[in-house]
Amino acid sequence: MDKDAPYKIAGKATYHDGLTAARHEIGISLTPWSLVLIGKGSAVISEWPYKDIRLAEEVTQGRPTRLKVMGQDARLTITDWSLAQTIFKHAKHLGGGRTAERGLKLAFIALFFLAIGLGLFWLFSMNTLPSLVKSYFPNSWEQDIGQDFVEDFAGSFEVCEGKTGSQALARMTQRLSDVLPQNTLPLTVKVLNVKDVNAFALPGGEIRLFRGLIDEAASPDEVAGVLAHEIGHVIERHGLQALARHYGLMALMQVATAGTGDFMGAMAQAGGLLSLLSYSREAEQEADQHALSILQAADINPEKFGHFFERLHQKNADEDSSEDPTKEDFTIWFSTHPQEGKRAEFFLQKAFTGRPALSPAEWQALKVICASAGEPKSFRDW
Numbered sequence: 001m002d003k004d005a006p007y008k009i010a011g012k013a014t015y016h017d018g019l020t021a022a023r024h025e026i027g028i029s030l031t032p033w034s035l036v037l038i039g040k041g042s043a044v045i046s047e048w049p050y051k052d053i054r055l056a057e058e059v060t061q062g063r064p065t066r067l068k069v070m071g072q073d074a075r076l077t078i079t080d081w082s083l084a085q086t087i088f089k090h091a092k093h094l095g096g097g098r099t100a101e102r103g104l105k106l107a108f109i110a111l112f113f114l115a116i117g118l119g120l121f122w123l124f125s126m127n128t129l130p131s132l133v134k135s136y137f138p139n140s141w142e143q144d145i146g147q148d149f150v151e152d153f154a155g156s157f158e159v160c161e162g163k164t165g166s167q168a169l170a171r172m173t174q175r176l177s178d179v180l181p182q183n184t185l186p187l188t189v190k191v192l193n194v195k196d197v198n199a200f201a202l203p204g205g206e207i208r209l210f211r212g213l214i215d216e217a218a219s220p221d222e223v224a225g226v227l228a229h230e231i232g233h234v235i236e237r238h239g240l241q242a243l244a245r246h247y248g249l250m251a252l253m254q255v256a257t258a259g260t261g262d263f264m265g266a267m268a269q270a271g272g273l274l275s276l277l278s279y280s281r282e283a284e285q286e287a288d289q290h291a292l293s294i295l296q297a298a299d300i301n302p303e304k305f306g307h308f309f310e311r312l313h314q315k316n317a318d319e320d321s322s323e324d325p326t327k328e329d330f331t332i333w334f335s336t337h338p339q340e341g342k343r344a345e346f347f348l349q350k351a352f353t354g355r356p357a358l359s360p361a362e363w364q365a366l367k368v369i370c371a372s373a374g375e376p377k378s379f380r381d382w
């Protein structure tokens, strides 16, 4: 290590000392216990112990994060969201940048689960809770929960943001959204730089497609089919129901033991996300039914989605007998979307013409949406 530069710069920030109007571009170095502010010529401006760091204002993802330190008027503005996330990991008391208001709301949601869960546990059974949640749970609460899951992903997986590819994906999403029931949550669809052939819907209309799925798809209609299927899960609120089923009673314990700030995060880490990925056979059928009607209403031929099923099924069977090391990457979609033989036919039987889900140029753009992203990760790295 260079003696004159003992601190490794983790990122940049704008520093305002609170005394003058001047703002300085500085470097940030992270030690195990503090954040070190590095000025010109590697000079240490100040050292902020993580425990003394506070939020200077409410944190919004995608906007600069403003921090202050106890006993000073100085302010630090960080525009690099992943740097902010790293600081939040050290300064756990900041609750990942969640504001007090959000923390309170999440605690309230936990209590809602608990109250209904306890009330119904003896009277009926825990099976009643998910259906009750489906009918009465406010949309904005579901969006809060979804946001929590998304934030736990931030930093784990890169989002592919190729410009024209994102525009193509937005067009496809819009075309499907246009035919959805009025009260469906607004959809947020993104491609993650993950090599597995998979896709899933989180609570709150948050849908994620994996790069491996885009690579594997032979036509835009196949991607539209998967997207329509995931939208089916959103319409039925399957993610929320799964959470209610698994965590209805656990929620209060989480709040009581872990505080209110990070209980959804604790749930996600305890396997909540993985359990969200494996829905019941009935849930998958419901999602398929929605997929079929959404595709037809949007004038997209569902047959291609059937072909996708067939091809993956074939590929899966081939690889089962061939010891291919990439085999596991293909099996994941089937482990979360069990094949029942009839699923491909369900989409293949429907005689329908339709228009392609994207123009050839848009499809090419979507295919390379991850071109400027790094090496794709595996979902198991999460």
Ligand SMILES: [Zn+2]
Pocket (backbone or CB within 6 Å): 229, 230, 233, 279, 284, 287, 336, 337
């Ligand atoms: Zn599904």
